[in-house]
Amino acid sequence: MLAYVLRRFAYGGLVVLGVLGVLFVLFFAIATPDDIARRALGEKARQEAIEQWKSNHGYDRPMWPIHAGEFRSDNLLFHHYATMLRFDFGSSDYDGVPIVERMQKGAVPSLTLTLPLFLFEITIAILVALFVAVFRGTYIDRAGLVVSVLVMSVPVVMVIIGAQYMIAKTLAWFPLSGYDRSLELIARFLALPVLVGVISGIGGEVRFLRTVFVEETSRDYVRTARAKGASEMRVMLRHVLRNSLIPVLTRVVLQIPFLFTGALLLESFFGIPGLGSLTVDSINNNDFATLRVIVFIGAILFVVAQIITDLSYALVDPRVRLE
């Protein structure tokens, strides 16, 4: 198993290095340091200010190791890899604030939104999927299907704007947007985004989980359990749910990295100062330094989550061997 884990981590490392290479091409070769500087300083910026900005941000190095026929160790490509792999992320292209500081500040608001959203969504989705699986073929199953497809079909932005208009503006139940860092007040601002997140995400989850559960309920051991007189509740929760855990785990664990990277649209529309909002800001402000870090961290989390998913198979299913 150790060899398997080491091998997976080695593959993961290669993926991360590849991501860094793609990031370099995207953010330095396609959008050159001159472009980045010009976007940062605005249309009125003179060339002298652009040069100063590049110098202040370390973008005045040659881009490639071979520059004008000479080898230059002080080049952007090496610098990019070296700083990223040392987790020395530097400061924002936009306003010079250290990126680590900004990410630390954004992580808590993101988690306060995404964690309850994730837990509510997965819990409700499992319960609803079990419920409709029990009543498969009935009007409840069909109603569940229709509602699931309906919420899957509506773009998230529409759900957000609709909920803000109906629930916050017209019905006046919750604040339209905003955030407060105190524990006492946080739920007041998070109630609506969590509700919207659950509504817009639950359709797909229910459809997927229902399929898994329905397939599982048709297996022999379920019939045996029922024949032995086990209650439907016991059959579904003890037998069906437990034996459906591998596909459920795959889906759930792979969502965990996105808890840290935040919810882009929800944070933007609800004014939650998290990492999703930071990502949108970085895109809008051409803050390529921050974007590079967000993508890099996201890639690492995703690779780690994939490895954890594989390892967790062995935990939930003794038949799985990691070799």
Add this chain to the structure above:
Amino acid sequence: MSRSRFAAAAQAVCLALSCNNSPYTDDVPGEKVIYGVFQDAPRRLDPAEAYDVVAHRLTGLVNDKLLDYHYLKRPFTLIPSLALEVPKAELQPGGGVIYRFRMRRGVGFGEDECFALSGGPGARTREANVHDIAFQIQRLADPRLEVQVRDSFMNIRGFGEFMEALGKRRAAEPAFAALPVKQQYDAIGGMPGVRTPTPYELEIELEQPYPQILYWFALEFTSPVAWEAVQYYDGLEGRDLFKDHVPGTGPFRIAEYDKQAKFVFVQNEHWWGHRASDPVTAPAAFYPSEGEPGDAEAGLLDPKYVGQRLPFVDRIELRRDKESIPGFYKFLQGYYDRSEIIRESFNQVVVNSSVSPEMAAKGVRLSTVVSPSWFYLGFNMEDKTVGDPDGERSRKLRQAMGLAVDRQEWLDIFLNGRGIVAESMIPPGLFGYDEKYKNAHLGPDLARARQLLAEAGYPDGVDPATGKPLKLTFDTYATNTQQTLRDEYFVNSWRKLGLDVELVVTTYNEFQNKIQRLAYQVYFWGWSADYPDPENFLFLRTCAQRRSTNGGPNSTNFCNARFDALFDRMRVRENDAERSAIIGEMLAILETEAPHIELYHQAEFLLVHDWFHNLKQFGMSQPMNKYYDVDPELRARRRTEWNQPTRWPAYALGLALVLGALPALRTFFRERQ
């Protein structure tokens, strides 16, 4: 979970379910607070580097300048602020000019711990004087800082030499470069053109006359900056950076600065205006008693406010709403005092240039102002088809293209009429703007356009060299289809003449690259004034600012000796009849040569609630919050009235779910039996 945490969590759940949609949790009844919104945080607050509208709207609250603008008068008029009077230019025998500023006493910096560096432990403020302004001018010359307006100060005697000496010494002596900047500046020896004979007198010597320098002393770039703040907020020991933490001498100071969520400004206890004696000697500390025609009728000269000491509000709180729709809804709920109008709701909110009856019934007013800005379609005058090398032929082609565009229709369709059609570069509110002036080469006049095109040798738009419609490219950048549609309108207008104009839409970066490489024929661009003087627009067409030769902002590369000669005369004159005549002649040259097609001057539409008083939009980036007042009691009543929760849909939804599931549950249990 500890008991207190459990209590807090329980309280949070209760609050969440309490059906209260107020985004404010720390309202103090009766406190005069301006509630506003911001979409993006400024890049930096350092007055030397901050150069965008978002930043100036904040830095202007915190930093006072030697000069300021009269709140109500138009054209824009300078008044003394930290200075005792607006200085006159003193011409020197060698052609230079001296401005002598006398600064008032008792100007205090907003409280900040950085002042312990000079005042010892516990010191929280100190008096500002002209040394702080001289220090800031030295910062403008500091090559390490990304100062975008440096060119405007290069005329100060010794400014360029100071910059060069500082850069060279830093490069040569690393130990020197590591010293606090104040010590570095002192070691270089200052600038001969910035003199401080006493702590309250500042002499600025220019090598050549440049009357517009006074406008720069009404901008934050020249506000007093405490060396202690620059030295203290250096990012070391976990402290903020100076660019995010600026103690200033303005009427407000920063109490909370969370770039992702909110900014809070409170009154600066040490503001000089609190101790100013009267409106005559300190006009920037009192509400004005005169304005322009129409101000009295608009309630802007209410005796309740005239001559009263500023500011009227205790606090300014700006919340972040990155998306415009939630921000607008919160305005409608009464949680913001003012709001721009979102495009999606424009036609519901504004009817016939006035607020709709529904809005009026809620007490909402509409405030509009045309800002000192100018948008245009430019021609590359070095292009062989549309530019100068083709002489008369290309001139007529450009004129014809200008006559083909219906700018009013374009404004109405794509900007909801938020602007006025431009006849020249100079926007309303600036000296040189003539309301009656009509540019003869601007449309729509298709018949004349076709005639000019035929005279240019392109009858019906056909290029005789190819026998096909004349092919041109129109370069633009767009981030959405709306912008592309906006630009297609022009292409379609020119198509009516028979021209085959290809719209080349690229990314912003690619567009900028094309501009740098001069690889364009026609392009769309605009300019917003740094200060309200025609010079700040007309310089855009001088040879000295040509992008092709000098890298300046004159992207048309228009160069005309007569225009330049007139510009040099206009630039140094006071506002008088002769200056007006010179400007008229310059505009006539542009009208004939048509290096660009004038499009519009942008108008800003703002909705305001009836509890908000004294709003007169300024049009430029300087914030005027010290003149505003609010009625917190009326606002509280309105908020309560407009935000009563409606609970029955929740009960109905719950009931529907239960009733919907009942038959299934019944069947289920019956089967189990």
